[in-house]
Amino acid sequence: MEKINKLAIVGGTHGNEFTGIYLVKKFEKFPDLISRTNFETNTLLANPKAFELVRRYVDTDLNRCFKAEYLEKDTNLNYEQSRARFINQMLGPKGNPKFDFILDLHTTTANMGLTIVLVNNHPFNLKMVAYLSSFEPDLKVYSWINPGVENSFVNSICECSLGIEVGPIAPGTLQADLFQKTEKLVQRSLDFIEQFNEGKLHHINRDIVVYKHLKVVDYPKNKHGEITAMIHPELQGRDYQKLNPGAPIFLTFDGETICYDEESSVWPVFINEVAYYEKGIAFCLTKQEIINHG
């Protein structure tokens, strides 16, 4: 990557995640906020129909539609599949995109604060994260990479891309503090790219703490597929905190505590994310690693 020429800020990939949607609307009203000297910035409201309905999606999760095999399909497409094709034509095509960078804005009901989600380890992305961390010491980095599995997020169209998650916040609502934090992180991201394009960023040398995805954990369920437990009060809200073997993870409706029974400590994230109930994810387990991006 020599230079970023075209960047897309995407909001509303999930139609009920208002922070990104109203930020995109703000940027469309005040384009000066996102204009920089040496590249072009565009905005995109990714799922307008879901936003109108205040739902995550209409037919299927748009942010799981960006696999090459789905994008090549052109018949019997549901709403999100056809949106994915449209977005891929506009920003992509995936693998050889017209845009050089995608910043995709999300929210979560989990207590994840301000989080960058990485979908690959491209040195440009890591450098950008190192830069952003230097301004935002509380910024967390979740590396959601399943080796050997193609990522299906909208920002996987570009090699250079970041997802932003902010929480905890209920879908369909706004919280001014989280709105402002997200806006600031977008501004810093644009500043980084402007300086990168000017060749000014040779010296970022900083340890980054990265939470690497290991696996997902589902809720306990009965034979009818209904959940039988909740996140344990001692785990609720403790995203990015070390979970040791033997620590409580679930409390059943009957009042029984279920503990984490594996042998190594892990760092859970996306604890009690509303949209993951239907995906069979109570939380994701990660491993904390320190990487130095020289």
Add this chain to the structure above:
Amino acid sequence: MEKINKLAIVGGTHGNEFTGIYLVKKFEKFPDLISRTNFETNTLLANPKAFELVRRYVDTDLNRCFKAEYLEKDTNLNYEQSRARFINQMLGPKGNPKFDFILDLHTTTANMGLTIVLVNNHPFNLKMVAYLSSFEPDLKVYSWINPGVENSFVNSICECSLGIEVGPIAPGTLQADLFQKTEKLVQRSLDFIEQFNEGKLHHINRDIVVYKHLKVVDYPKNKHGEITAMIHPELQGRDYQKLNPGAPIFLTFDGETICYDEESSVWPVFINEVAYYEKGIAFCLTKQEIINHG
């Protein structure tokens, strides 16, 4: 009211408010938890189709369908209108009900802790609130009565009834601590009724702090009806806290602060409730009053 013979615990009047729904499921699995010596307790999952879809409602808000004029209509009913008629036939009819008491379980994204919502000032309800407050000092009481306007909530079927709201929690999720608090309040409510039926409760004499509904406040909007501001960070989460003239209430997307410009102090509730965006309610204003139920 001499004696309560039949009581209904209603969950899932809103299909995405999981706390009440999973409590009802728990009580159906362990009926001993809600059985008492001198009255009968039934449970009802009020909006099963909305629960299946994990939405507040399918066609219209079920908890606004219980006005006599709607309940008499019997043609061209949408899903919730026909559910309301069914529930009214089962628990009611409104005004002359088969059940003597309805306890309706709700959640909110507002920071309202454990709240009792009163829809009338029946002495039995006030006595029950005084009893519950003696065990739960943090319990808040919101009296949502619009003089001269018939209430359309499910629990308005019975003169003797309470609504429980608990928050903050995102719809579609569970939080074990709020689940347990709600369960305990249900238990205490049943205990109260059991003792009342035995004639043991002559001596409740306790001041109750009640937040009486004054009016609702909508979000600032542009000419297209779109919101142009968020709850101000200084108001967010401050349900039941005194709001003085001149205090910030909204922050526009452009960064401008809008202040409360009336002459008297008020106590806001339901601040940033997700389901009230579409109803044009950013928060409700109340007046704090101390009443003594002798």
